[in-house]
Amino acid sequence: MLEKNILTTLAYYQALGNMPLTLTELQKYLVKKEGKNNVPLFEIQKALDFLVNSKIVYVKNGFFYLENNNFYSKRIENIKITQKKWKELVYMAKFLIYIPYIRSVAVTGSLALNNSSTGSDFDIFIETKKDRIWMSRLLVTLTTWILGRKKYKKRRKDRLCFNRFVVENSDLGPTNINQIVNNRVILWRHKQDTKYESIFFFKSNPINILFKNLTEHILDVTGLGLLTEKITGWLQIQKINHNSVKYPKYIFPLQVKVSNIFFYYPRVLEGEEKYKQILKSINQ
Template identity: 35%
Template sequence: MSYHLAKNIKATLTYYDVLDMPLTSFEIWKHLILQDIEQTGKHGVQSIGDVVKILSSGELDTIIQEHNGFYFLKGRKALVRKRIQAEKISVGKLRRMHRLVRILRFLPYVRMLAATGSLAMKNGTRESDWDMFVVLRSGKIWIGRTLLTGFLHLIGKRRHGRKIQDRACLNYFVTEDNLEIGTKDLFSAHEYRFLIPMYNERLFQKFELKNRWIAEYRPHFSLTAIPHLLMAKDISQRKKVQDFLEKIFDGLHLEVWLASWQGEKIRRNPKTSIEGSLIKADDHSLIFLPHPQGPRVFEKYKERLSV
């Protein structure tokens, strides 16, 4: 057990080193990575006590260091101060995003909103945007995206061009009947384990159930038992307003036309044909990742792990 756990601790710290993120002993346990996915089961799940025991045993002293309760690869002590600063910045950004979400939940067809990316990891910078994971009503993804994007643009909170800081980055939309993440790999397991739900606790629970595959990469993955502090509480007025607006837009029958028009626009966009891009546009998901981070992060992780 000790050998496998030490390897997994090294793998975990190496992976997060790529993301410039030192970890506490609890975080190492919580986000423990299986270096070999075949370990699931016998050598997968460990107690936090086992992790602390390995960290304090000196077994990994030639590889890792500790400072102020954070563990990191040797020579990367500067990451500790950087992480503390990033966390302070991210907390402020998340609070501002939460205030925005409390408004966005009234918009037609919006069913769930969550923070992802570096902000959800609390590893953002002052210049960073707000990566937003959006779930829309089934059968209304095109008009739902149009209304949400248009509203954010009108209030000056949509990321576009060089306008990035503290603006919503809308690159991942799915419908409520399509909650399972299509790309199942180490990076996706990391990305969606850190996801911070801000609206619709019930649908978020369904999202977690649909993505239990994360446990194949993160053996300590478990369903969230307590609503996140940034979860916007639902109110009766919200449903009344949303239902009223949806009746209006349902009557306009714009979904098919928007699907055709926007679909053609997406197909003609040069970013769609970039090698390695992840672009998906159909009635169940709208994903726009011309330069997905996953492959780059994984290559750096494997490279550093082999040193």
């Protein structure tokens, strides 16, 4: 079973970004449906030894990969690029923590996986207060656009891409895309006792946080927060429903009262198909 999980994991990350994995990365990202949450390294190493000796899995300088995924040199280059991009992310995204109703800011995608290329954007995962998800998304989008940091088709390098909004403490949605979400790196989080926690880089300014809290209080007390949520939710749903991108049917219909908004880009579907093909070739 463990050998199968390892092969599934290597195939998944090959389809995702031609990404050979180290032993510790295999432990961290291991794709499994059941069993232990944290498989000991020695068990993974033992299974890898069997797979390597059987010439099903290959290894180079501590990076494990399938036969048709010898991207070792590229992975090393991407690791170096990723370290530089973390510094850029701090400059590009710190303003998000001061937007009303934002409860958590995290990064997903290639940066979280330590596999960014030069032209990579920043995939951002946002948690919001309950019943404020649409208003939060609008504020995030507008502020990012005003600051000139929003991603566009022809301008994506080091730009912010908001492909996931969820209400705090809610379900993360479809399991087939949660592998990446589960490996997100939390940059900043609002704690229930009103304190704020910097998990990685983002240090909050107390005065700015005070202004944020005051803004939220005024919006909630006056009822403008709930009214704006309903109006902006309806408007955004109309726009999304007329989007040229065709999403899987199970994503719709969107509703104003929702706890999870995500955007299922065509490249995700392409990655899933590639993943299935790799698994099929392994099992032959």
